[in-house]
Amino acid sequence: MNKAKILVVEDDRAIRNLITTTLETQDYQYHTAAKGSEALLEAVSFQPDVMLLDLGLPDMDGVSIIEKVRSWSALPIIVVSARSEDRDKIDALDAGADDYLTKPFSVDELLARLRVALRRARQDAGPAGSPEAVFTNGELTIDYAAGCTYLAGSEIHLTPIEYKLLCLLAKNVGKVLTHNYILRQVWGSALPGDTPSLRVFMATLRKKIEPVPAQPKYIQTHVGVGYRMLRIPEGGPAAPLGE
Structure with missing residues (x-):
């Protein structure tokens, strides 16, 4: 039986029922909240493994909830919202959301994104809480200690930025990173006009790690928002987690 605990924050009863029924069929435990104040209380008392969060709540905006939760917890948050503008996605992801799913959504995609969030949370809470010395994803391998990268067993040479x-x-892996977040983490700042430079470096990186750069399987572009590395299941192609 699936013991993962999901907090569903949604004020629309029909959508809330759809999500909870879906969770029941997969044996997830769940609690629900229709307001932001209820969501914050449940996040503390229920101790969920993942929060599914609507942004348009009656008492507070979902971005504020993300910011409040992020002040004390790394709880994975998947936004499920009717807001489809890039600005809304960027604001939520920059505030600390792990993923963004636009309504209307398919049940299969919701479950796929939920599995990714749970898998990533388990990996982050691995033995001793320390990252693995070697990262493997499909035919891609990164030896962090040696600072080397391999594709199908052959070393590939990357620039420091790449x-x-x-x-x-x-x-x-599995998380959408916004342009501003990447720029701050890699260059230390996110200035107007820096995004085109990021796209250039991402294009050169793809040419080195993607078997077919025009059809990338490792690094997915979220147009106007940012990038995500897809987790490639053993013996299969990357999971379809597109927008």
Whole structure:
């Protein structure tokens, strides 16, 4: 039986029922909240493994909830919202959300994104809480200690910026990283006009790690928002987690 605990924060009863029924079929435990104040109380008392969060709540904006939760917890947060503008996605992800799913959504995609969030949370809470010395994803391997990267067993040579980008994406596998977040982490600042430079470096990185750069399987672009490294299941292609 699936023991993962999900907190569903949604004020629309029909959508809330759809989500909870879906969770029941997969044996997830769940609690629900229809207001932001209730969500914050449940996040403390229920101790969920993942929060599914609507942004348009009656008493407070969902971005404020993300910011409040992030002040004390690394709880994975998947936004499930009717807001589809890039600015809304960027604001939520920059505030600390782990993923963003736009309504209407398919049940299969919701479950896939939920599995990614749970898997990533388990990896982050691995033995001794320390990152693995070697990251493996499909045919891609990063030896953090040696500072080397391999594709299908052959070493590939990356520039320092390319290596920083790849490591940042790998350490956040399955999570959408906004342009501003990447710029701050890799360059130390996010200035107007820096995004085109990021796209250039991402393009050169893809040419080195993607078998078919025009059809990337490792690094997914979220147009107008940022990038995500997809987790490639053993013996199969990357999970379809597109917008």
